[in-house]
Amino acid sequence: xxxxxxxxxxxxxxxxxxxxxxxxxxxxxxxxxxxxxxxxxxxxxxxxxxxxxxxxxxxxxxxxxxxxxxxxxxxxxxxxxxxxxxxxxxxxxxxxxxxxx
Numbered sequence: 173x174x175x176x177x178x179x180x181x182x183x184x185x186x187x188x189x190x191x192x193x194x195x196x197x198x199x200x201x202x203x204x205x206x207x208x209x210x211x212x213x214x215x216x217x218x219x220x221x222x223x224x225x226x227x228x229x230x231x232x233x234x235x236x237x238x239x240x241x242x243x244x245x246x247x248x249x250x251x252x253x254x255x256x257x258x259x260x261x262x263x264x265x266x267x268x269x270x271x272x273x
Contacts, residue, residue, distance in 0.1 A: 173194055173195065173196055174194070174195045175192050175193070175194060175195075176192070176193050176194070176195050176237055176242060176243075176244055176246075177190055177191070177192055177193075177244050177245055178190070178191050178192075178193055178202070178242065178244075178245070178246055178247070178248055179245055179246065179247045179248070180202075180206040180247070180248050180249070180250060181206075181247075181248075181249050181250070182206055182207060182209075182210040182211070182215065182249075182250045182251070183249055183250065183251035183252075184215055184251075185210050185214050185215055186214075187210075187214070189206060189209055189210075191205050191206050191209070192205075193205055193237055194237065195236065195237045195238040195242075196236055196237070196238065197236060197237050198233060198234050198235065198236055199223070199224040199231045199232065199233050199234070199235050199236075199240070200222070200233040200234070202224050202237065202248065202250070203222035203223065203224050203233075203250045204222065206224075206248070206250040207222055207250060218252045218254075220252040220253055220254045221233070221252070221253050222250055222251070222252060222253070223250070223251055223252075223253040224248050224249070224250055225248065225249045225250075225251065226240055226242060226246060226247075226248045226249075227246075230253075
């Protein structure tokens, strides 16, 4: 177990956050840690799952920080996924709208 500081933004928010996560945290937990600082404060809650995007990929909810090879101070973006699309998607080559944009 190691603490990993991440730069994080929640899609639609104006702030970039410094969020401490554990290398064994899943992306579901990472998303919740980021959302804690934004949802209900600057953005309203939505009835949709949270997703984490890192290096152009939308990561699986059960993938850990270590499995995603997130180095200290890596940047992640958290967003609501209204489509509930559960597979990793390379957003650099993605032309559809299921990334919650």
